[in-house]
Amino acid sequence: MRPIIKASAIGKEYRIGVRSTSQGSLREALAGAVRAPLRWARRRGEGDSAGAFWALKDVGFEIQPGEAIGIIGRNGAGKSTLLKILSRITEPTEGRIELYGRIASLLEVGTGFHPELTGRENIFLNGAILGMKRAEIARKFDEIVAFAEIEKFIDTPVKRYSSGMYVRLAFAVAAHLEPEILIVDEVLAVGDVAFQKKCLGQMSSVAQQGRTVLLVSHNMAAIKWMCSRALLLHQGRLVEEGSPAQVVNSYLWAGRNNRAEASWDDLSDAPGNEVFRLRGVRVRNAAGDVTSELTAQESFSIEVDYQNFSPVVSLGATVVLYNEEGVCVFSSLSNRETQWHGRVFPAGVFRSTCRVPGHLLPEGRFSVTG
Amino acid sequence: MHLTPTERADASRPAAPAQLSDATEAITPQTNTNLSAKPLVVIEPRAAQFDINLRDLWSYHELFYFLTWRDVKVRYKQTLLGVLWAILQPLMMMLIFALFFGKLVGVPSDGIPYPLFAFAGLLPWTFFSTAVNTSGNSLVNNANLITKVYFPRLIVPIASIGAGLIDFAISFAVLGGLMVYYRVHLTWGILLLPLLVLLQATLALGVGVLTSALNIKYRDIRHALPFLIQVWFFASPIIYPASMMPERWRWRWLLGLNPMTGIIEGFRVALFGHKEFDWVLIATSAVTTLALLAYALVTFRRMEKGFADII
Ligand SMILES: Nc1ncnc2c1ncn2[C@@H]1O[C@H](COP(=O)(O)OP(=O)(O)O)[C@@H](O)[C@H]1O
Numbered sequence A: 001m002r003p004i005i006k007a008s009a010i011g012k013e014y015r016i017g018v019r020s021t022s023q024g025s026l027r028e029a030l031a032g033a034v035r036a037p038l039r040w041a042r043r044r045g046e047g048d049s050a051g052a053f054w055a056l057k058d059v060g061f062e063i064q065p066g067e068a069i070g071i072i073g074r075n076g077a078g079k080s081t082l083l084k085i086l087s088r089i090t091e092p093t094e095g096r097i098e099l100y101g102r103i104a105s106l107l108e109v110g111t112g113f114h115p116e117l118t119g120r121e122n123i124f125l126n127g128a129i130l131g132m133k134r135a136e137i138a139r140k141f142d143e144i145v146a147f148a149e150i151e152k153f154i155d156t157p158v159k160r161y162s163s164g165m166y167v168r169l170a171f172a173v174a175a176h177l178e179p180e181i182l183i184v185d186e187v188l189a190v191g192d193v194a195f196q197k198k199c200l201g202q203m204s205s206v207a208q209q210g211r212t213v214l215l216v217s218h219n220m221a222a223i224k225w226m227c228s229r230a231l232l233l234h235q236g237r238l239v240e241e242g243s244p245a246q247v248v249n250s251y252l253w254a255g256r257n258n259r260a261e262a263s264w265d266d267l268s269d270a271p272g273n274e275v276f277r278l279r280g281v282r283v284r285n286a287a288g289d290v291t292s293e294l295t296a297q298e299s300f301s302i303e304v305d306y307q308n309f310s311p312v313v314s315l316g317a318t319v320v321l322y323n324e325e326g327v328c329v330f331s332s333l334s335n336r337e338t339q340w341h342g343r344v345f346p347a348g349v350f351r352s353t354c355r356v357p358g359h360l361l362p363e364g365r366f367s368v369t370g
Numbered sequence B: 001m002h003l004t005p006t007e008r009a010d011a012s013r014p015a016a017p018a019q020l021s022d023a024t025e026a027i028t029p030q031t032n033t034n035l036s037a038k039p040l041v042v043i044e045p046r047a048a049q050f051d052i053n054l055r056d057l058w059s060y061h062e063l064f065y066f067l068t069w070r071d072v073k074v075r076y077k078q079t080l081l082g083v084l085w086a087i088l089q090p091l092m093m094m095l096i097f098a099l100f101f102g103k104l105v106g107v108p109s110d111g112i113p114y115p116l117f118a119f120a121g122l123l124p125w126t127f128f129s130t131a132v133n134t135s136g137n138s139l140v141n142n143a144n145l146i147t148k149v150y151f152p153r154l155i156v157p158i159a160s161i162g163a164g165l166i167d168f169a170i171s172f173a174v175l176g177g178l179m180v181y182y183r184v185h186l187t188w189g190i191l192l193l194p195l196l197v198l199l200q201a202t203l204a205l206g207v208g209v210l211t212s213a214l215n216i217k218y219r220d221i222r223h224a225l226p227f228l229i230q231v232w233f234f235a236s237p238i239i240y241p242a243s244m245m246p247e248r249w250r251w252r253w254l255l256g257l258n259p260m261t262g263i264i265e266g267f268r269v270a271l272f273g274h275k276e277f278d279w280v281l282i283a284t285s286a287v288t289t290l291a292l293l294a295y296a297l298v299t300f301r302r303m304e305k306g307f308a309d310i311i
């Protein structure tokens, strides 16, 4: 069987130092990685501007027609860059790709939507931008409108749409593409859960019609459910390829630089100010062991130790959890804590503990700020 | 999460090849290329290209149509007067110029009523300045498209010119009205008009394509463009006739280096037939325009592959 995509040794070098790898690497979420408190340390590693770095290097693979491929990797691993090269938006610096089918890519929902135009007008415009012919759009028009569930608002400018309607319409157009190869970047993160589910269903039916799908997602469950094979990118290199279950697993457990604990023995350079300084932050599993690797089912706790120098203040601890995209998943304040909240803290060392129940979070990588 | 790994579909996924042929009904005929040994597309780093891939460009002509349509549509959305603005702009300018330069200053107008004279100059000029302005900014304004979908980038600045031409056609009707009002008799020269329109569109395209590409790298263009257009306005015979330059002057053809001179003068002769065409001037304008377009296309092609990375 001839592959439908054949990529050999592709590399992409970005020259300008404006955006560099070091940016974001701090925020890059690590399971249980622990960071400085009160977000004071949001040091923007704006990068050594003498910039030339390889966003992708030596990536090669073959994809057979009808496969559904999941691509996973941390932020900045080069997933979007790979998809952009495949969809001819940007050119590789080296390597060669052969495509044996018509490609359509969905790197963002609603590309080219114009807020002033109505839903109807945007369907045609967006369809044309995604590579559909006018006749094709006209033929699928009713289906698209029905899929998006916006019949009543079809002649309203989309600037008056709620963001949910906007996303539904945008995805509905894309869902009716019929290319031989469909490329989808993390667009499923938007919209409500019900609609996400509908989109996933639509996409897997695309895959079952024998079309080839390449999907980037942080939704590990979706990757495992939909894909027949997965690729793992790490710092621009293809580090693993195989069954989704296996690749997802090694992605989640690639815990080499995950820190489960951060502590500051020397108080003079610990984060904080004259009133208090942080002593340490750590993650414990249900059994009480300090670890950065947890299953989604088990409960765990986050501990924050801090030293209070002033005997007259009242302190509160806040823990913020970020997912891998740097989106805050939840924050927890100590204001529900009955014993100490609102009281004056005597000088000394305190420990606040935040307990997170099991089954609360999906599989993924998270980072904590205290 | 609503999806659990146990719901995995791969077990139930039938063998791919049989499925592919089942699905051909929905897939376009190009599917056949699957079977041939040659890839549909080869992606590899290329040296800068200087050829224009006309087939690729043509296969996206519907997108061109939609982008033009969008530009026209959006320009007058939520305006009271709508597309009337395309008429009002040159009309207002004409009235102001007629008052100041025609009545007060007494600028000569080759024996044509000054309002008519000015309007015939403002028409190509308004087209040119709006087209250059929108197309020069078009790529930057469509950055979201450039970084998210593939299509021949050249379509974007071209579509802006297309939108300008539609405005031009509308305001042309007003000129028709004025000509009836002033009882202008048409001459055979009018036959040259389509060619002059083509020339002005080509010129706007050349300038637009060049500036749009440079604009991606140097946003200075955005600020310099209005200024450039202003200077260009005064350098072109819009409020004054080119005949203010001595006709017998041996460097007169140099005026053609500003192609707008040849175009606007040609416009007036074609419409009013008040004198002979200045063929040398028109030819110089045409040559300059084509040279500029060629240079613009080469520059565009050279910079094109970096667009998505640096925009
Ligand atoms: N146009 C660009 N110029 C410079 N660097 C870029 C550009 N686009 C992406 N990068 C960098 O390339 C790396 C890979 O990015 P990307 O492919 O978007 O990662 P992912 O999608 O896996 O999160 C990142 O470090 C990013 O900052």
Ligand SMILES: [Mg+2]
Pocket: A079, A080, A081, A185, A186
């Ligand atoms: Mg990405």
